[in-house]
Amino acid sequence: MATIRWTRDIGWHDAQIEARRPFEIDPACSVLHYAQEIFEGMKAYRSKEGKISLFRPLANAQRFRESAKRMSMPQLPEATFIQAVEKLVDIDQAWVPETEGSSLYIRPFMFASENFLGVRASNEYTFCVIACPVGPYFKSGRSTVKVWVSDEYTRAGRGGTGAAKCGGNYAASLIAQTEAVTKGCDQVVFLDATTNTWIEELGGMNVFFVFDDGSLRTPPLTGTILPGITRASIIELAKAEGIYVNEAPYSFGQWRADASSGRVKETFACGTAAAVTAIGHVRYAKGEFNVGTGDEGPVTQRIRNKLIGIQRGISADTFGWVHHVT
Structure with missing residues (x-):
């Protein structure tokens, strides 16, 4: 050490x-x-x-x-x-x-x-x-994970420590993560502390939504969300690929409606530990729904492969992200 x-x-x-x-x-x-x-x-x-x-x-x-x-x-x-x-x-x-x-x-x-x-x-x-x-963060062996949307616990409030990577944030999230596991899910999704409406992030990772027009959406950094390095990298990768990325608030109700109508085709979580992991199924207090077909979609797969390719030296690093040690 x-x-x-x-x-x-x-x-x-x-x-x-x-x-x-x-x-x-x-x-x-x-x-x-x-x-x-x-x-x-x-x-x-x-x-x-x-x-x-x-x-x-x-x-x-x-x-x-x-x-x-x-x-x-x-x-x-x-x-x-x-x-x-x-x-x-x-x-x-x-x-x-x-x-x-x-x-x-x-x-x-x-x-x-x-x-x-x-x-x-x-x-x-x-x-x-x-x-x-x-090894891989999620041990289930599935290509997608299930998430539980908490309507009781919140991760961070305005003016708090949500943007800091401190242990207290994770300690506060553990009861909600435990609840998610009891509901048969792999991770918890937190909503905003003020209105309990807007999607913020998962227990230990950021989240992206893929729409039917090919665009991406992710909650904005307003001080209550951790500014993930994987999140920032995906935004740069997507823009370089000509994919429009909208950093804007997105409500849980809208996500549910858009998944039902087919407007949202894919959803994925991202972070250092999880890399890029598709979310296939969502559970909440009053029901559940699939995202797309419930399987990993082509956009999620493409972004994950691009990111991991750069990290492992398989793909060219045109961004200057790779730092060689040996």
Whole structure:
């Protein structure tokens, strides 16, 4: 694991890479009481030629800084973030799998590590990077997933931490995710906290809708939705392919009506862990419906193949997204 410490009087210091080990923390460690914690999710990929690369690490570094700013934490320089990830991946490159659909998942995170009881920002923080090999995010083996639309729980409100990648957001989503599983679904869909009308995102990923005219729609970034790097990449990929992308609010009622009429042909979730995954079936408190035929559609498949092709070095990277480590 790679670690760097920060203290108010010194700043960033004591950077090192060592064997992965448990942290020793005091019961008064402030992260345990006031939840100052942020993290990122990244992957290292091995190409057919054996080369190892990262996908858009600068975007992760930038988002990490934005999350830190929102959580009143020190902002790690982007170059330092990338260097820490690079060095860890280089040392652990034997752990980057070669099999299709697998990768080395990388988890940079930072937490308040000062020991005190009192509601204020910490004066000490620990930044750390760990990694482990992973396979596909959804284990069902199906080409599509089922989602549950929550009408009771919300993920984030205006002025909150919805745009920050902090642990508290995920903790708050777990009860809704558990409910989704009890309903026979793989993921939960959250609606806005104000009107319980507008689709925001899933428990750990963004969402896109494919219309009968070939266009895409995705909820806009208004401060309550995580600005996904996969989301941003899909928007750029689609535009480069001549596909119109509309970043605009979309209500659950309209989605249900458009799926029924055939106006919405496909829906897919996207994120670092899930990549691009088709949503085939939707359940909610008063019923359920299929999206399209219930199977993965051609647009979803095309976008997924384009994205994964670039990430794995199969397709040309005309965007400058691939960052080579070896």
